[in-house]
Amino acid sequence: MNIPKSNFSEWFNSITKEANLCDLRYNLKGFIVFMPWAVMTMKKMYRIYEEELEAKGHVPALFPALIPESNFQGEKEHVKGFVPEAFWVTEAGGNKLEERYALRPTSETAMYPMYALWIQGLKDLPLKIYQSCQVWRHETKATKPFIRSREFHWIEAHNVFATREDALAQVKEDMEMAEKIIHNVFGVPFLFFKRPQWDKFAGAEDTFAADCLMPDGRVLQLPSTHMLGQNFSKAFNIKYTDAEGKSQYGWQTCYGPAISRIYAGVIATHGDDKGLVLPFSLAPIQIVIVPIYKAENKAKIDEECRKLLASLAGFSVKFDDSDNTPGFKYNQWEMKGVPIRIEIGERDLEKNSVMVVRRDNREKTSVPLNKLKESILNTAHSIDANIREKADARFNGKLRAASSMKELNSILDKDGGLVRIPFCTDSMDGEKCADKVKEECKGNVRGSLYGNKDVPKNEKCIVCEEKANVYLYVARQY
Amino acid sequence: MNIPKSNFSEWFNSITKEANLCDLRYNLKGFIVFMPWAVMTMKKMYRIYEEELEAKGHVPALFPALIPESNFQGEKEHVKGFVPEAFWVTEAGGNKLEERYALRPTSETAMYPMYALWIQGLKDLPLKIYQSCQVWRHETKATKPFIRSREFHWIEAHNVFATREDALAQVKEDMEMAEKIIHNVFGVPFLFFKRPQWDKFAGAEDTFAADCLMPDGRVLQLPSTHMLGQNFSKAFNIKYTDAEGKSQYGWQTCYGPAISRIYAGVIATHGDDKGLVLPFSLAPIQIVIVPIYKAENKAKIDEECRKLLASLAGFSVKFDDSDNTPGFKYNQWEMKGVPIRIEIGERDLEKNSVMVVRRDNREKTSVPLNKLKESILNTAHSIDANIREKADARFNGKLRAASSMKELNSILDKDGGLVRIPFCTDSMDGEKCADKVKEECKGNVRGSLYGNKDVPKNEKCIVCEEKANVYLYVARQY
Numbered sequence: 001m002n003i004p005k006s007n008f009s010e011w012f013n014s015i016t017k018e019a020n021l022c023d024l025r026y027n028l029k030g031f032i033v034f035m036p037w038a039v040m041t042m043k044k045m046y047r048i049y050e051e052e053l054e055a056k057g058h059v060p061a062l063f064p065a066l067i068p069e070s071n072f073q074g075e076k077e078h079v080k081g082f083v084p085e086a087f088w089v090t091e092a093g094g095n096k097l098e099e100r101y102a103l104r105p106t107s108e109t110a111m112y113p114m115y116a117l118w119i120q121g122l123k124d125l126p127l128k129i130y131q132s133c134q135v136w137r138h139e140t141k142a143t144k145p146f147i148r149s150r151e152f153h154w155i156e157a158h159n160v161f162a163t164r165e166d167a168l169a170q171v172k173e174d175m176e177m178a179e180k181i182i183h184n185v186f187g188v189p190f191l192f193f194k195r196p197q198w199d200k201f202a203g204a205e206d207t208f209a210a211d212c213l214m215p216d217g218r219v220l221q222l223p224s225t226h227m228l229g230q231n232f233s234k235a236f237n238i239k240y241t242d243a244e245g246k247s248q249y250g251w252q253t254c255y256g257p258a259i260s261r262i263y264a265g266v267i268a269t270h271g272d273d274k275g276l277v278l279p280f281s282l283a284p285i286q287i288v289i290v291p292i293y294k295a296e297n298k299a300k301i302d303e304e305c306r307k308l309l310a311s312l313a314g315f316s317v318k319f320d321d322s323d324n325t326p327g328f329k330y331n332q333w334e335m336k337g338v339p340i341r342i343e344i345g346e347r348d349l350e351k352n353s354v355m356v357v358r359r360d361n362r363e364k365t366s367v368p369l370n371k372l373k374e375s376i377l378n379t380a381h382s383i384d385a386n387i388r389e390k391a392d393a394r395f396n397g398k399l400r401a402a403s404s405m406k407e408l409n410s411i412l413d414k415d416g417g418l419v420r421i422p423f424c425t426d427s428m429d430g431e432k433c434a435d436k437v438k439e440e441c442k443g444n445v446r447g448s449l450y451g452n453k454d455v456p457k458n459e460k461c462i463v464c465e466e467k468a469n470v471y472l473y474v475a476r477q478y
Numbered sequence: 479m480n481i482p483k484s485n486f487s488e489w490f491n492s493i494t495k496e497a498n499l500c501d502l503r504y505n506l507k508g509f510i511v512f513m514p515w516a517v518m519t520m521k522k523m524y525r526i527y528e529e530e531l532e533a534k535g536h537v538p539a540l541f542p543a544l545i546p547e548s549n550f551q552g553e554k555e556h557v558k559g560f561v562p563e564a565f566w567v568t569e570a571g572g573n574k575l576e577e578r579y580a581l582r583p584t585s586e587t588a589m590y591p592m593y594a595l596w597i598q599g600l601k602d603l604p605l606k607i608y609q610s611c612q613v614w615r616h617e618t619k620a621t622k623p624f625i626r627s628r629e630f631h632w633i634e635a636h637n638v639f640a641t642r643e644d645a646l647a648q649v650k651e652d653m654e655m656a657e658k659i660i661h662n663v664f665g666v667p668f669l670f671f672k673r674p675q676w677d678k679f680a681g682a683e684d685t686f687a688a689d690c691l692m693p694d695g696r697v698l699q700l701p702s703t704h705m706l707g708q709n710f711s712k713a714f715n716i717k718y719t720d721a722e723g724k725s726q727y728g729w730q731t732c733y734g735p736a737i738s739r740i741y742a743g744v745i746a747t748h749g750d751d752k753g754l755v756l757p758f759s760l761a762p763i764q765i766v767i768v769p770i771y772k773a774e775n776k777a778k779i780d781e782e783c784r785k786l787l788a789s790l791a792g793f794s795v796k797f798d799d800s801d802n803t804p805g806f807k808y809n810q811w812e813m814k815g816v817p818i819r820i821e822i823g824e825r826d827l828e829k830n831s832v833m834v835v836r837r838d839n840r841e842k843t844s845v846p847l848n849k850l851k852e853s854i855l856n857t858a859h860s861i862d863a864n865i866r867e868k869a870d871a872r873f874n875g876k877l878r879a880a881s882s883m884k885e886l887n888s889i890l891d892k893d894g895g896l897v898r899i900p901f902c903t904d905s906m907d908g909e910k911c912a913d914k915v916k917e918e919c920k921g922n923v924r925g926s927l928y929g930n931k932d933v934p935k936n937e938k939c940i941v942c943e944e945k946a947n948v949y950l951y952v953a954r955q956y
Contacts, residue, residue: 023595031542036607040537060514062511062517063511064504064511065612066509087579089565089566089568089581093563117501151543151544
């Protein structure tokens with residue numbers, strides 16, 4: 001790595017190239033090739049998320065990637081939000097089609113007409129289905145690998161409940177699931193914000209979205225979960241017969257963890273000047289064994305390395321017996337973010353021990369062979385905890401408050417981060433004040449902090465100077 | 479199930495509906511919704527295949543689903559084969575595109591331009607990359623769920639080698655992998671045929687494809703692996719510098735296990751008049767616990783069932799405590815193909831035992847609780863072996879030989895199956911004879927049996943009556 005992480009945007013581009021995470025040379029603008037080192041981690045992330053969704057009662061299905069244009073007619077806001085950025089299939093099998101088919105930009109309009117067929121009575125509820133798939137959106141903003149591209153890899157969970165309360169409980173569960181996985185396992189801190197009405201998912205009643213912070217102080221949106229209310233169930237006629245025999249519209253929610261983007265969060269949060277730093281639980285190779293040869297001991301050292309490799313079954317281990325120098329190997333595997341390196345040389349063998357080197361803090365420890373497995377488990381746990389705690393500390397240091405536009409602007413200029421401001425309202429009426437914040441501070445109003453009940457007393461909106469009714473957070477965004 | 483399996487085609491449609499494996503009501507012709515019970519099994523199949531591919535040195539990547547039309551220019555046969563059945567994106571973001579993008583019908587034209595960038599020297603070879611994805615083809619033949627639809631779920635592995643021998647070894651390894659997984663684990667018997675020249679993959683030198691047999695005696699093509707030779711490497715300029723410093727074209731192969739279609743093979747091979755029969759290794763629910771209540775012992779029985787559930791951690795177990803009768807539950811879970819049912823009633827409890835019922839042969843055995851785990855493991859193994867052996871016996875009974883068109887036709891009419899015939903040639907010159915076989919017997923020439931070296935001596939082609947140079951197999955196909 002030639003670029004320090006303090007120069008984040010360039011560091012990020014550089015690490016995606018040097019660690020061979022993606023290739024931007026595919027000849028279609030906004031589309032990238034996801035390379036093996038990235039895909040191996042993304043597969044682990046998918047599995048962890050899918051297992052947790054299934055533990056919470058969601059079941060997997062697979063809906064078509066193509067959606068007839070007529071399906072988009074139902075929910076007006078949704079149409080306005082997604083039709084303009086869709087990719088459209090208009091020809092197939094050598095013929096013009098009678099109707100255009102959208103490549104799914106998201107699957108409400110593919111799934112909900114089917115939900116209307118499946119749901120009859122209370123016995124069919126709740127309906128909790130997810131799919132792991134790609135979606136396509138013709139983004140006009142600048143694309144950046146993993147962060148924003150015209151094709152991305154995500155999970156979408158779409159649920160129907162009998163009551164408003166059940167739906168709200170699902171939204172809460174979705175947020176807790178994000179905390180459990182993205183923060184606790186992947187080590188990426190974030191906060192959930194209830195987005196202002198002018199910035200919610202097209203067709204939702206309310207949107208709750210997780211914002212994490214990039215090292216340059218700008219936010220990156222991670223999963224969002226949407227309280228759809230009955231907007232879609234009315235548009236798609238999703239009804240059930242209640243206990244009294246009355247027909248009722250279902251209450252819906254949907255949840256979209258974008259795995260390829262969360263991966264960007266992992267890279268950005270943990271990486272350092274030497275390259276990637278991966279949580280032990282996500283690394284494609286968790287342990288690399290590097291032999292330190294002296295003249296004439298190669299065969300012996302190799303044999304020990306192979307024994308070691310066999311003894312570490314259950315972990316993902318690479319024995320690097322290439323012709324490169326140890327120094328080259330150290331740099332290479334550090335750049336790739338392999339969490340643990342084991343070095344074996346003559347002196348180690350004499351002591352019946354090996355050298356264990358952590359990627360996160362680069363500590364070296366000599367470990368007796370008979371304690372190695374235990375040491376690996378402890379070190380793995382310690383690495384994941386350490387990088388998470390360091391990330392938490394950095395994140396918490398970037399939560400600030402401002403009481404004027406000037407102060408807001410100066411914090412954003414200096415440190416970025418999420419800055420709390422007193423604000424008139426997060427209803428549609430507040431949008432013009434948000435536009436001013438954007439204009440004057442290049443900041444986006446991210447909404448009110450989920451779960452925080454503080455309200456301003458005797459404070460004024462920093463824009464219009466009317467009575468402030470709510471604390472909202474502002475950040476510059478990716 | 480109201481339809482016996484002897485009426486296979488209707489049985490198949492019926493089971494996909496009754497077991498809720500798919501929904502055909504999606505409003506786009508040739509597209510289906512893959513429902514949870516099917517997707518849960520397909521996910522296991524994906525995982526088994528991916529793990530084996532990775533064990534053999536393939537690494538996962540993800541290429542764009544959209545392919546610019548200009549990428550299709552290189553390999554002429556490939557263009558002829560795939561361009562006519564592609565779906566084309568022509569509009570995006572509200573604008574007409576300057577160039578059409580195909581939804582990948584297969585990914586050679588997406589991947590190989592990148593391979594040309596990645597491969598420089600011997601150190602870059604072999605290159606073995608796979609992706610798990612969907613492909614789209616505007617099929618004109620009648621669609622049938624899982625067997626043929628316009629969107630299907632598959633894995634495609636694309637490889638580049640330095641030598642012809644390495645490529646041929648890969649083709650062999652692909653076939654062995656199919657045997658190891660599809661036959662040994664999924665229990666579906668098949669044979670690999672080297673397809674005649676007129677029926678190979680568009681752009682390949684040779685195609686080796688697995689044919690399994692449906693209960694009605696017609697064949698279903700499972701994975702195929704293709705020796706691409708240097709056809710694509712020349713078209714896409716995939717070159718490496720050899721040890722002498724000379725520039726050489728790579729040797730390529732590709733391999734396409736279509737998971738959604740192999741799933742059809744599993745359904746068709748093992749199912750019976752009562753519904754699905756799933757291998758233990760693929761069942762979404764492996765064990766269902768059915769309580770047998772008597773008046774007033776419900777709480778006690780439920781408690782025992784829950785203890786049992788906890789003791790079977792590691793298996794996928796469902797405790798069916800619904801209000802349905804035991805008989806209803808038996809039928810339902812048999813129809814869904816759950817391999818093992820455990821019944822617990824008062825009498826079982828008194829004996830400290832439970833009743834274990836196998837789905838495959840419906841044998842009931844009383845098993846002491848302290849032997850249950852061991853019994854489950856043995857039973858699981860025995861079920862998978864039993865259904866595989868029964869399938870093998872049926873398959874082998876349908877391998878026949880004919881020495882005249884009349885005999886061929888009569889075997890195909892009566893039993894179907896794979897029928898060996900002496901044939902003039904499997905080069906392009908043989909196509910007109912194959913057309914006659916099609917015309918007169920509704921049979922497709924599937925090619926020569928891989929690995930079989932027998933050649934006809936003093937026999938004549940059953941069509942043109944010229945000297946027979948090869949034994950080929952004929953079958954009616956899906």
